[in-house]
Each structure stands twice: as structure tokens, then as C-alpha cells.
Amino acid sequence: MNKSATIAVIGAGPVGLEAARQAIEAGYQVKLFEKGEIACAVRKWGHVRLFSPYEMNTTVGGRALIADKGREAGSCETAAEFIESYLLPLSRWISTIAQVFTHTTVNKISRGDLLKGDAIGSRSNQEQPFRLLIENAAGEQIEQADFVLDCSGVTDQPNWLGAGGIPCPGEKEFRNKIIYGLPNRGQNFELENCASVFIVGAGYSAATLVNELFQQKSEESGCNIFWVTRNSHSSGPLRVIKDDSLPERERLAVNTNQLALSTRKNLHWISNSVIERLGTAHSDDRVEVTVRNLETSQLKTIEVERVVACTGYHPDLSLTSELQIHECYATSGPMKLAASLLGQRGLDCTKISVSDTETLKNPETGYYFLGARSYGRNSQFLMQTGYQQVQIVLELINQSLEPFP
Numbered sequence: 001m002n003k004s005a006t007i008a009v010i011g012a013g014p015v016g017l018e019a020a021r022q023a024i025e026a027g028y029q030v031k032l033f034e035k036g037e038i039a040c041a042v043r044k045w046g047h048v049r050l051f052s053p054y055e056m057n058t059t060v061g062g063r064a065l066i067a068d069k070g071r072e073a074g075s076c077e078t079a080a081e082f083i084e085s086y087l088l089p090l091s092r093w094i095s096t097i098a099q100v101f102t103h104t105t106v107n108k109i110s111r112g113d114l115l116k117g118d119a120i121g122s123r124s125n126q127e128q129p130f131r132l133l134i135e136n137a138a139g140e141q142i143e144q145a146d147f148v149l150d151c152s153g154v155t156d157q158p159n160w161l162g163a164g165g166i167p168c169p170g171e172k173e174f175r176n177k178i179i180y181g182l183p184n185r186g187q188n189f190e191l192e193n194c195a196s197v198f199i200v201g202a203g204y205s206a207a208t209l210v211n212e213l214f215q216q217k218s219e220e221s222g223c224n225i226f227w228v229t230r231n232s233h234s235s236g237p238l239r240v241i242k243d244d245s246l247p248e249r250e251r252l253a254v255n256t257n258q259l260a261l262s263t264r265k266n267l268h269w270i271s272n273s274v275i276e277r278l279g280t281a282h283s284d285d286r287v288e289v290t291v292r293n294l295e296t297s298q299l300k301t302i303e304v305e306r307v308v309a310c311t312g313y314h315p316d317l318s319l320t321s322e323l324q325i326h327e328c329y330a331t332s333g334p335m336k337l338a339a340s341l342l343g344q345r346g347l348d349c350t351k352i353s354v355s356d357t358e359t360l361k362n363p364e365t366g367y368y369f370l371g372a373r374s375y376g377r378n379s380q381f382l383m384q385t386g387y388q389q390v391q392i393v394l395e396l397i398n399q400s401l402e403p404f405p
């Protein structure tokens with residue numbers, strides 16, 4: 001096998017596109033598979049302003065290929081602007097050279113004809129290229145690749161609402177009252193017309209939503225926003241990173257904490273609590289939410305029109321279930337990288353190191369998890385990290401193909 005090797009890239013998000021670009025420039029045959037449109041995961045939160053600036057969300061090599069107008073250093077675009085200005089032009093360049101399959105889902109992957117338990121520790125891409133079962137409007141078919149860069153992200157698999165990460169009683173029955181993840185434009189419109197909204201989670205998605213709703217819904221509007229978090233810091237629900245290098249992120253965290261601690265009558269922060277169950281409310285347009293205080297076990301019941309679960313995401317493990325992947329029991333990310341990330345726990349994500357090539361390898365030679373998918377349930381991922389991973393993995397692939405001296 002030489003540079004005519006085929007690299008399959010799964011997912012045309014920011015990291016998948018960068019992986020395709022670098023693989024093309026390194027001389028490989030590239031097949032890029034995307035289940036929706038280009039950058040369809042990022043599109044879902046297109047209205048949100050990125051907290052990382054343009055220069056962090058793009059690469060020198062990528063900018064060289066598009067008519068880049070440059071930006072004021074440190075300026076942060078909305079996700080939709082970022083797609084228009086960078087990701088789409090980059091994808092157009094890629095599609096002039098590589099095979100780009102949009103609206104095509106990769107459903108399963110095998111190591112050639114080997115079963116999961118075959119050839120333990122001696123699976124080689126030279127003898128057994130990967131087989132990818134893909135599906136699109138034309139039906140199902142098998143595509144082959146010598147290497148796979150799995151950039152499939154995590155946002156298609158939101159976590160459940162209930163305590164302990166499992167569905168709470170009633171969660172399936174009242175599915176139509178729940179929005180999972182940060183609401184998209186259509187769902188935001190739905191929320192604008194609600195008189196009561198219940199938000200669950202203490203990450204940046206929940207913080208973004210609280211800020212958005214707070215701007216829309218004045219105290220006089222009569223709309224109530226309930227916000228439940230498991231934590232109960234006296235400084236507010238969000239951790240503010242000391243001397244944060246990303247001012248937009250710091251602004252969001254500080255503003256949100258101020259809102260949570262404010263005396264605004266229509267914003268109710270319920271700390272130290274989890275969701276116990278959902279039940280039938282007094283009117284059909286509402287759902288009854290019961291929360292349990294983690295310290296006192298006291299139950300509290302509130303009726304609302306919509307519940308938003310900003311409770312994070314997890315990867316789709318079924319895609320690689322027939323491969324020999326060593327997964328982390330805590331994050332479902334690939335084990336070596338997950339262990340390295342657990343060792344760097346508590347660090348600001350801009351300070352996390354990815355320079356150790358070993359962490360990107362796993363027992364299935366030639367299969368690499370990159371981008372948000374590589375972090376599993378760990379939500380600290382930044383695009384910039386993914387771009388560094390791509391570079392490291394392509395060096396590994398190049399080295400693996402070099403003839404022995």
C-alpha cells in the first residue's frame with residue numbers, strides 16, 4: 001500500500017472537512033461521507049455566537065484555499081456565519097478533488113471479512129481494508145477504505161433528562177414536550193411563544209439558552225423560566241475560568257451567573273437537584289416536572305409548557321461495534337485519549353495537550369477517532385484540538401506507509 005491508499009472520512013463537520021483537506025493535500029484518495037448536509041451538526045446551533053475566534057476555528061491551510069477576507073483578531077462569528085464564510089467554501093474545494101457523499105449515512109464498519117474476535121492484535125489494513133456499510137437514497141452498498149477517520153461527532157445522541165443519566169418515568173410519554181440539546185431556530189420560535197420553560201443542565205448550552213430567553217422574556221411578560229442544575233455553587237451554576245483566554249466564553253459564564261443569582265422574579269434557579277419524573281399536568285399544553293433535591297430528597301412539582309434537556313451528548317457506539325476498539329468506561333471515548341484527558345481534568349480546554357501520538361491510536365490499526373467524537377461524553381472539545389489531531393494522525397498514516405529502510 002502506498003499513497004494511493006484510500007482514506008474514508010466520516011462526517012463533514014469542521015474536523016471531518018479539515019481531515020479531508022489534509023488527506024487530499026497529502027496525496028490520498030479521499031471519500032467523505034456525511035449523513036446530512038455539509039456541517040449539519042453545526043447548523044443546528046447556527047444562531048449561536050462561537051466563543052472561540054475565527055483564527056482558532058480555521059487553519060492556515062484551509063484559509064489558503066478559500067477567498068479568505070481575514071478578520072479582526074479575536075472576533076467571534078455566529079456558527080451560521082462560520083459555515084458560510086469558511087466551512088462551505090472549504091467543502092466546495094474538497095468536492096472538486098475527492099468523492100463527497102452527502103445525505104449518506106455510514107451505518108456499520110467491519111475490518112474486511114474478519115469478525116470482532118478474529119486476529120486479535122494482528123489486524124492489518126494491508127490485508128483487510130475496512131468495509132463501510134453506507135446508506136443513501138439509492139439504497140445500501142459497501143465502500144472500502146484502507147484508513148478510516150471517524151469525525152462523526154456526538155450531537156445526534158443527546159443524553160436523557162432523568163437522574164443518573166437514564167430516562168425518568170414519563171420521559172418517553174412526554175417526548176413531545178421535550179427539546180433535547182440547544183434549541184434550533186424553529187424550536188426557539190416555539191419557546192418564544194411559551195409562558196413557562198424548564199431548562200436542565202449546567203453547561204454552556206444551558207447558559208446560552210438562559211441568556212437568550214432572558215432577553216426575550218421580560219418580568220412583565222409573565223413567562224417563567226425554571227433552571228435546574230445538579231451543582232449548587234454559591235457563585236452561580238457556571239464555572240468561570242480564571243483569566244479565561246476566550247473572552248466570549250467568560251462573558252457568557254459571568255452574565256449567566258449574575259442572572260441566576262439575580263432577584264428577577266421570572267427566572268428560578270433550582271440548584272442541587274435532579275429530575276425525578278414527568279407527569280400529566282392540569283392542561284394538555286403542559287407537562288408536570290418533579291425535581292428532587294439531592295441533599296434533602298425533598299420533591300417539588302412545577303407545571304411548564306416545554307422542557308429543554310441541555311444534558312450533554314454521547315457517541316454512537318454501534319457504528320464501530322464490530323471493530324476492536326478499546327473504549328473508556330467513563331466517557332465512551334477511545335481509551336488512551338480518554339485516560340490522558342482524565343489526567344488533565346479541571347484544566348481549561350484551551351490548555352489541554354493532544355501532542356502525544358500514542359493517545360490517538362487504538363487496537364484497530366488504521367481506525368482513528370478525531371474531533372468531538374474522540375472526546376466521547378467529555379464536552380470540553382474545541383475545533384482547534386481536532387485540527388491538531390488531524391495533523392498528528394496524517395503523520396502517523398504517512399509513517400505507516402513508508403517503506404522500511
Ligand SMILES: Cc1cc2nc3c(=O)[nH]c(=O)nc-3n(C[C@H](O)[C@H](O)[C@H](O)COP(=O)(O)OP(=O)(O)OC[C@H]3O[C@@H](n4cnc5c(N)ncnc54)[C@H](O)[C@@H]3O)c2cc1C
Nearest residue numbers: 011013014015035041050051052106152153371372382383
Ligand atoms: C452550542 C455549541 C457551541 C459550541 N461552540 C464552540 C466554539 O465556540 N468553539 C469550538 O471550538 N467548539 C464549539 N463547540 C463544540 C463543537 O461541537 C465542535 O467544536 C465542532 O462542531 C466539532 O466538530 P466535529 O467535526 O468534530 O463534529 P460535528 O460538528 O458534530 O460534525 C460531525 C458530523 O458527522 C456527521 N455524522 C455523524 N454520524 C454520521 C454517520 N454515521 N455517517 C455519516 N455522517 C455522520 C454529522 O451529521 C455531522 O455533520 C460548540 C458546541 C455546541 C453544541
